[in-house]
Amino acid sequence: MATSCISFIFFCIILRSFTISDAIVPQNETFRYVNQGDLQFGTDYLTYDSEYAPTYRSLPPYTFPFQLCFYNTTPNAYTLGLRMGRTRDQTVRPWVWEANRGKPVRENATLSLGSDGNLVLADADGRIAWQTNTANKGVVGFAILSDGNVVLRDPKGNFVWQSFDHPTDTLLIGQSLRIGGPYKLVSRESVTNNVNGAYSLVIEPKRLALYYKNDMRYWSPSFSELNRRNVMLANVTFKIAETEYEETYFHELKFGLVNARPIFDQTVYLVLGRIQYNSSLSYLRLGVDGNIRAYTYRTDVRSQAWTLLYTLFVKRENENGMIFEDECQQPNRCGKFGLCEDSQCVGCPTPNGVFAWSKECDTKPPGCKAGGFTYYQLKGADHFTVKYTAGNRSASRSDCESKCSKDCGCMGYFYHTDNSRCWIAHELKTLTRVGNSTHLAYIKKPVR
Ligand SMILES: *[C@@H]1O[C@H](CO)[C@@H](O)[C@H](O)[C@H]1NC(C)=O
Numbered sequence: 425m426a427t428s429c430i431s432f433i434f435f436c437i438i439l440r441s442f443t444i445s446d447a448i449v450p451q452n453e454t455f456r457y458v459n460q461g462d463l464q465f466g467t468d469y470l471t472y473d474s475e476y477a478p479t480y481r482s483l484p485p486y487t488f489p490f491q492l493c494f495y496n497t498t499p500n501a502y503t504l505g506l507r508m509g510r511t512r513d514q515t516v517r518p519w520v521w522e523a524n525r526g527k528p529v530r531e532n533a534t535l536s537l538g539s540d541g542n543l544v545l546a547d548a549d550g551r552i553a554w555q556t557n558t559a560n561k562g563v564v565g566f567a568i569l570s571d572g573n574v575v576l577r578d579p580k581g582n583f584v585w586q587s588f589d590h591p592t593d594t595l596l597i598g599q600s601l602r603i604g605g606p607y608k609l610v611s612r613e614s615v616t617n618n619v620n621g622a623y624s625l626v627i628e629p630k631r632l633a634l635y636y637k638n639d640m641r642y643w644s645p646s647f648s649e650l651n652r653r654n655v656m657l658a659n660v661t662f663k664i665a666e667t668e669y670e671e672t673y674f675h676e677l678k679f680g681l682v683n684a685r686p687i688f689d690q691t692v693y694l695v696l697g698r699i700q701y702n703s704s705l706s707y708l709r710l711g712v713d714g715n716i717r718a719y720t721y722r723t724d725v726r727s728q729a730w731t732l733l734y735t736l737f738v739k740r741e742n743e744n745g746m747i748f749e750d751e752c753q754q755p756n757r758c759g760k761f762g763l764c765e766d767s768q769c770v771g772c773p774t775p776n777g778v779f780a781w782s783k784e785c786d787t788k789p790p791g792c793k794a795g796g797f798t799y800y801q802l803k804g805a806d807h808f809t810v811k812y813t814a815g816n817r818s819a820s821r822s823d824c825e826s827k828c829s830k831d832c833g834c835m836g837y838f839y840h841t842d843n844s845r846c847w848i849a850h851e852l853k854t855l856t857r858v859g860n861s862t863h864l865a866y867i868k869k870p871v872r
């Protein structure tokens with residue numbers, strides 16, 4: 425009796441390890457979809473349709489309100505994307521996840537899940553554009569979950585792979601950025617060109633920050649908690665939670681920044697807005713313009729299902745303990761070069777004075793030759809990096825200038841006379857006008 429019981433357990437253990445390592449995807453769970461057939465149009469402005477106004481083909485995998493599609497904004501260059509919303513919503517349906525940014529596929533490309541458990545996007549010639557690298561890792565099934573997470577499951581229901589670990593420019597509710605994991609969002613280059621753009625939202629041990637071209641920080645929320653020596657961030661999660669203190673607006677969308685050291689267990693929250701309805705179907709987007717916006721989705725309405733709830737860079741005062749920034753903090757607000765004030769482009773600085781701003785406002789390349797350039801001064805102007813970076817302290821203005829002069833790529837420098845801080849700028853873009861004559865800008869100009 426005892427022996428048979430033991431051998432039964434033994435048998436179970438063997439069976440179990442056998443199942444996990446050699447699990448194959450059952451025949452009826454495998455699929456192969458070919459990118460061919462009639463194209464649908466997202467460009468009908470009467471019915472509205474899909475974000476970026478592409479043509480597209482929808483694929484069978486669908487879990488309300490998420491659907492996999494091949495879409496293209498330039499002919500014969502398709503992205504495999506996850507779209508959110510229904511036709512009857514009569515609002516543009518956004519793409520909330522994508523597989524192959526920068527690696528478009530053509531007509532007759534295939535998306536397939538084979539019995540080995542690898543999900544593969546292959547171009548028409550067989551070249552692999554994207555894959556989950558999950559062959560022989562115990563995958564037994566594929567699913568789009570109701571929160572928009574696309575998953576490959578093992579026999580125990582664990583996720584061998586999940587799209588939530590592979591964000592591009594969008595986070596859904598419950599999705600995180602993590603130290604040591606998916607740590608950033610990267611903007612899209614433009615509406616028509618789906619390659620990485622210039623902006624990123626990055627989680628770092630001491631901050632959440634927005635960068636232009638990887639190293640020019642233009643925003644970071646300040647939390648005194650994060651300045652404590654022992655506090656290191658672990659992750660930041662896009663959440664919705666019920667609020668206790670509001671009767672009418674009982675749900676709150678927020679970013680929870682979680683400390684890695686449980687001794688200081690506090691999570692700090694960046695509140696994005698309060699709503700009256702339960703919208704665990706929402707998304708947060710790092711836009712083509714480097715702005716952050718949060719949208720909520722209502723399932724119980726006939727039209728206008730999407731609402732823009734939060735915009736980070738906006739012409740508005742701080743309110744309700746929420747964080748907003750003036751549009752002038754956006755690097756590209758005034759194009760290649762311009763002076764910005766109260767969210768407006770108000771001037772085009774030149775060696776001969778400040779003129780009216782236009783899109784053509786730019787600086788001339790100063791060249792690299794010593795003596796081939798000089799500087800002109802602007803009083804009361806800050807670079808977009810000044811507000812959220814420390815600059816170099818206790819430098820004299822001439823130190824600051826010689827640093828810029830020795831640096832071929834330096835387009836100008838920014839100096840605060842009241843605390844002797846210095847910033848070097850490799851791109852000028854948007855300067856903010858500040859009512860403070862201790863803030864000086866020196867812009868390089870070619871000599872003749
Ligand atoms: C495949 O078959 C199994 C067993 O019959 C069933 O439980 C499962 O739902 C099927 N999957 C699909 C995608 O039809």
Ligand SMILES: *[C@@H]1O[C@H](CO)[C@@H](O)[C@H](O)[C@H]1NC(C)=O
Pocket residue numbers: 460531532548
């Ligand atoms: C796609 O494949 C079909 C055959 O399955 C072929 O008739 C068609 O020409 C192909 N389309 C392109 C654009 O290569």
Ligand SMILES: *[C@@H]1O[C@H](CO)[C@@H](O)[C@H](O)[C@H]1NC(C)=O
Pocket residue numbers: 600602658659661682683684685
């Ligand atoms: C965030 O970090 C905390 C602390 O390390 C951890 O307990 C939690 O599981 C993490 N959450 C996510 C979504 O990664």
Ligand SMILES: *[C@@H]1O[C@H](CO)[C@@H](O)[C@H](O)[C@H]1NC(C)=O
Pocket residue numbers: 666702703704
């Ligand atoms: C909000 O909706 C989600 C998903 O439908 C559900 O899990 C959650 O319990 C809801 N919350 C409330 C307070 O109704």
Ligand SMILES: *[C@@H]1O[C@H](CO)[C@@H](O)[C@H](O)[C@H]1NC(C)=O
Pocket residue numbers: 815816846847848
């Ligand atoms: C500050 O000075 C250090 C050392 O000279 C240099 O490595 C760094 O790039 C400087 N930072 C800025 C913002 O100029």
Ligand SMILES: *[C@@H]1O[C@H](CO)[C@@H](O)[C@H](O)[C@H]1NC(C)=O
Pocket residue numbers: 840842843859860861862
């Ligand atoms: C100018 O800016 C400095 C900080 O850089 C601040 O201490 C000072 O009060 C400001 N002056 C005015 C007139 O705003």
